[in-house]
Amino acid sequence: MTSSTDISKAGEPLVLSIDAMGGDRGPAAVVAGLAAFAKRNKNVRFLVHGPKAELDTLVAKHRHLGSRVETRDAEGVVSMHDKPSHVMRNGQNTSMWSALDAVRNKEAAVTVSCGNTGALMLLAMVRLRKLPGVNRPAIAVLWPSRNPQGFNVMLDVGADIRADAQDLLKYALMGTSYARNGLSLERPRVGLLNVGTEEHKGHAELKQAHELIAAHAEENNFEFVGFAEGGDLSGDRCDVIVTDGFTGNIALKTGEGTASLIGQFMREAFAYSPLSRVAALLALTSLKRLQARIDPRRKNGGVFLGLNGTVVKSHGAADATGIAAAAELAYDLAKSGFGDRLAARIAQAAEASESTAEERSDPAKEQQKDGTNP
Amino acid sequence: MTSSTDISKAGEPLVLSIDAMGGDRGPAAVVAGLAAFAKRNKNVRFLVHGPKAELDTLVAKHRHLGSRVETRDAEGVVSMHDKPSHVMRNGQNTSMWSALDAVRNKEAAVTVSCGNTGALMLLAMVRLRKLPGVNRPAIAVLWPSRNPQGFNVMLDVGADIRADAQDLLKYALMGTSYARNGLSLERPRVGLLNVGTEEHKGHAELKQAHELIAAHAEENNFEFVGFAEGGDLSGDRCDVIVTDGFTGNIALKTGEGTASLIGQFMREAFAYSPLSRVAALLALTSLKRLQARIDPRRKNGGVFLGLNGTVVKSHGAADATGIAAAAELAYDLAKSGFGDRLAARIAQAAEASESTAEERSDPAKEQQKDGTNP
Structure with missing residues (x-):
């Protein structure tokens, strides 16, 4: 099934597989976003999945896209309300399925979709399969922070509402791999998200995860700062924050909601009186500079980690600017060979665990070292 | 032990019991905050607990405070690092203990402290005792929101990292009581905090709590909107958001951290160039208007709910403005007779549950109705 767009050939453009359907703004916004990104980057091609006739019309509107897009016909659309299990059983004809299969078949390096997150994750697990050694894949986001790199990595933000100590260790490995490739x-x-930084605080599972992650930090070349708090997500104590998908999802949406409320308050403050409207005009450059730093579209995209292949999940409400940002993120990850590096990191950690286990004669000791309860 | 400042006498000033020690800025900030609040409100008196000589010197600096403050000598101070269990066993001589006992002895209506949260909660449980029917007390905060009242109530933000369905029901009852008295x-x-609004999402315990809260909404005069998401904390879909203390604490600190980061970005945007600094001067009124709306000191204070007596926990880093806001919140709650109303509401709900249970002959049915597992 390897096509002429095989991603392994050096010098050739990188290929991204794009699910054009399922976002709130439809395929026109997706194609416009790709057109914007394609103008900035000449070394990228797209496989775009959806109803072919409709897509071809949209692509034809952007002259510079024509030669760089191949449309793939898929009549079915996964809606935001479809149950993931239903899509898994009946979704063979959907644009989402087709977009994932292009990565499965090595025709493209990364899939981008703004569709239903739950369905996308389940389909990705079925079509791409989990990496050996990963029990629960995770969704990672970049979170604006006080760190020099401008962002921290947080995961999981909602792939799975549960995570045990072993899962949280894998999240630490995957998150640091993402931080190395995505944030250099x-x-x-x-940091491990908890309600306080003292070691005696929090659930028993978190204390287990604390020991386990600490024990694997050195050999995996990251620094473990211990427990982190909600405020550290935007702080400079850590670069990667690890938590289960329940807590992570609520933190993500709480942060987005807070930023959006402050944005509204700011607009109201500057629209309050004729004088304040004049002030807003004069402050326009500063306000735009601020806007650019907190614009959630600038780093649009949760990345699915722990699969044989990288998937970028764009926000469902993304406009062309958001889609372009998601495509850029997908491109950057593909270019750095992130998928292969992550897989190697997980494989190495699994091997190290196994060889450590083999070296030891007393399994009880091994369990103690790993911080797991007997 | 009932003194001349007995709170039950009508027309007499309300009395607040103030722990002057344990905050990051020391007793000077606390006394300055009380002085500021006392200027705005003539009908309040204070019992202030701490090292008497030091407090008397501080109080003497504010002439209008003199006749309205009674200092109570307590040499011991609970530090932010003291373990709650240690304070419970050895803290009899501390200002925190003394401040709680004034409410226990009905000398004051509400306790205010900016000390160690964990120690304050444990001491409050021991000295004031839990209300009958409450298993886990909770800490509630007011969260800036899009609602007309400007704030939503969220609880628990960290009294207990665990909460079962029955606890979450009690949080709903206590939170609505707070919203009635504190937000009119x-x-x-x-709303019940979860990772999605669909009824099939989330942990099994949350589905149980969903059924239980829905079943008690009508008789307790609140509307249950079902599951809420992180974004609803600052939104206008609900007035009260209920969650366990682990999730609530992380959401609270994530929201605070996000607001603080945006504030820093805003200052940087307006300090960027000479021109933007001029613009900032012209926009000063608008910026101050914005600042006032997002200033966390304006509504400073978590309220401990579910005890025989109300405790307001001020932020540890609170300055005089923050302390004045916490005192004002304590005063408002005392004035509305909030403590008694909340106790009555919990007692009534407990009675209603019991009488419903007695009316039924089949206990299995009752369990089904309450959504609890057999």
């Missing part, structure tokens, strides 16, 4: 940090600092 | 809402709308 050599030795990322990892 | 007749029929508050309650």
Whole structure:
């Protein structure tokens, strides 16, 4: 099934597989976003999945896209309300399925979709399969922070509402791999989200995860700062924050909601009186500079980690600017060979665990070292 | 032990019991905050607990405070690092203990402290005792929102990292009672925090709590909107958001951290160039208007709910403005007779449950109705 767009050939453009359907603004916004990104980057091609006739019309509107897009016909659309299990059983004809299969078949390096998150994750697990050694894949986001790199990595933000100590260790490995490739940090600092930084606080599972992650920090070249709090998500104590998908999802949406409320308050403050409207005009450059730093579209995209292949989940409400940002993120990850590096990291950690286990004669000791309860 | 400042006498000033020690800025900030609040409100008196000589010197600096403050000598101070269990066993001589005992002895209506949260909660449980029917007390905060009242109530933000379905029901009852008395809402709308609004999402315990809260909404005069998401904390879908103390604490600190980061970005945007600094001067009124709306000191204070007596926990880092806001919140709650109303509401709900249970002959049915597992 390997086509002429095989991603392994050096010098050739990278290929991204794009699910054009399922976002709130429809395929026109998706194609416009790809057109914007394609103008900035000449070394990228797209496989775009959806109803072919409709897509071809949209693509034809952007002259520079024509030669760089191949449309793939898929009549079915996964809606935001479809149950993931239903899509898994009946979704063979959907644009989402087709977009994932292009990565499965090595025709493209990364899939981008703004569709239903739950369905996308379940389909990705079925079509791409989990990496050996990963029990629960995770969704990672970049979170604006006080760190020099401008962002921290948080995961899981909602792939699975549960995570045990072993899962949280894998999240630490995957998150640091993402921080190395996505944020160019050599030795990322990892924090484990909890209600306080003292070691006696929090659930028993978190204390287990604390021991387990600490024990694997050195050999995996990251620094473990221990427990982190909600405020550290936007702070500079850590670069990667690890938590279960329940807590992570609520933190993500709480942060987005807070930023959006402050944005509204700001608009109201500057629209309050004729004088304040004049002031807003004069402050326009500063306000735009601020807007650019907190614009959630600028780093649009949760990345699915722990699968044989990378998937970027764009926000469902993304406009062309948001889609372009998601495509850029997908491109950057593909270019750095992130998927292969992550897989190697997980494989190495699994091997290290196994060989450590083999070296030891007393399994009880091994369990103690790993911080797991007998 | 009932003194001349007995709170039950009508027309007499309300008395607040103030722990002057344990905050990051020391007793000077606390006394300055009380002085500021006392200027705004003539009908309040204070019992202030701490090292008497030091407090008397501080109080003497504010002439209008003199006749309205009674200092109570307590040499011991609970530090932010003291373990709650240690304070419970050895803290009899501390200002925190003394401040709680004034409410226990009915000398004051509400306790205010900016000390160690964990120690304050444990001491409050021991000295004031839990209300009958309450298993886990909770800490509630007011969260800036899009609702007309400007704030939503969220609880628990960290009294206990665990909460079962029955606890979450009690949180709904206590939270709506707080919203009625603190935000003047007749029929508050309650949401249960989860990772999605669909009924099939989330942990099994949350589905149980969903059924239980829905079953008690009508008789307790609140509207249950079902599951809420992180974004609803600052939104207008609900007035009261209920969650366990682990999730609530992380959401609270995430929201605070996000607001603080945006504030920093805003200052940087307006300090960027000489021109933007001029613009900032012209926009000063608008910026101050914005600042006032997002200033966390304006509504400073978590309220401990579910005890025989109300405790307001001020932020540890609170300055005089923050302390004045916490004192004002304590005063408002005392004035509305909030403590008694909340106790009555919990007692009534407990009675209603019991009488419903007695009316039924089949206990299995009752369990089904309450959504609890057999």
